[in-house]
Amino acid sequence: MLRPRLLAACCFLACTASHAATIIHAGSLITAEDNQVLHNQSIVIEAGIIQRVAAGFLTPGAADTLIDLRQHTVMPGLMDMHTHFSTQISASSYAEGFRMNEADYALRGATFANKTLLSGFTTVRELGDSHQISVALKNAIANGYVQGPRIYAAGKSLATTGGHADPTNGITFRRMGDPGPVEGVINSAEEARKAVRQRYKEGSDLIKITATGGVLSVAASGMNAQFTEEEIQAVVATAQDYGFKVAAHAHGKEGMERAIRAGVDSIEHGTYMDETTIALMKKHGTYYVPTISAGKFVAEMAVMPGFFPELVRPKAQEIGPLIQQTFARAWQAGVKIAFGTDAGVGPHGDNWKEFVYMTEAGMPAIEAIRSATYHGAQLLGISEQLGTITQGKKADLVAVPGDPLENIALMGQVSFVMKDGVIYKHD
Secondary structure, three states, rough: OOOHHHHHHHHHHHHHHOOOOOHHHEEEEEOOOOOOOEEEEEEEOOOEEEEEEEEEOOOOOOOOOEEOOOOOEEEEEEEEEEEOOOOOOOHHHHHHHOOOOHHHHHHHHHHHHHHHHHHOOOEEOOOOOOOOOHHHHHHHHOOOOOOOEEEEEEEOOOOOOOOOOOOOOOOOOHHHOOOOOHHOOOHHHHHHHHHHHHHHOOOOOEEEEEEEEOOOOOOOOOOOOOOOOOHHHHHHHHHHHHOOEOOOOOOOHHHHHHHHOOOOEEEEEEEOOHHHHHHHHHOOEEEEOHHHHHHHHHHHHHOOOOOOOOEEEEEEEHHHHHHHHHHHHHHHHOOEEEEOOEEEEOOOOOOOOHHHHHOOOOOOHHHHHOOHHHHHHHHHHOOOOOOOOOOOOOOOEEEEOOOOOOOOHHHHHHOOOEEEEEEEEEE
């Protein structure tokens, strides 16, 4: 007679334990669903999912965990749409390729990924590396071997011969060879299709092309168009077959406009866009990822003799200072903007400075935060899972002390980080 009762009691206890919740008391709450800020709210989380958001401070049950953030502003986990974990530019960076092995880059990348997570960025796009390091890091984080943000990896960026992401730029003729689609170098629509399929084979999540020259590549131009429109169309069409979005590095106007017309999802940097380019972006719904941080960093380093190769230095001096001005024009014109830093050019962990630069250029602080939450999720195509603090979405949450809408520099003082309901930082 006791056994059924004992079994029922055990079932009751198991069910009760399985429904234990984490309850966060938030003094201020930015859900990022809109521009409003809520006050004195409770967020109920179970099994890594937001169950509800309630007004007032709920009383936790005996089995629940209470997190007191009543003196903080809570917001969704932040998203950086342009990172490079396998690098961090220094005066020795250009020689490291001859001294460092793939494992060295991978281990360093794990450190940078952890630093990024602890600074409040729970989701990133990794836009270009070598040796499939970002794909391996993505998998290692997802499987719990190392700590870091959720990664959407592009793998090897696609370039044309001599283009910004040609891995043989700047080395001796004897070593250059003639890299092709497997190495991410294409010179026709047919090779474009093969390169996209190769990235799929390697485990990438999206495609990144270098539609124009770049600042840091050892090549003369930082802005010339480097793909034909037909080649970009082939990249985009093939990417769509595999469910990939396409990001386009672009500084110069012509290369940007070819990429926009061909259907890429985002323009990275966008330095020399003008009114015509802006109108085209609005027509096609193309996102702009500004990376003001990278522009400022390279401009600062360019005045230091020996920091960059002499071929790179004038490009850094010319292009770097312009990105913040371009961002201001794009924002005023109503271009869709997603937060991105190009971290790896500047130091990892300083991603938050982009918020300061965006607000300096005229974007309201709440919109800067939404660019790193709501709009990041929209660009990635994951808005049903992430990007806002909404019932049913994954519990990615961060908090800062005080009010970042009054002092945006508080974004550099993240004191609480939760990803998928797991707490990684709680100062």
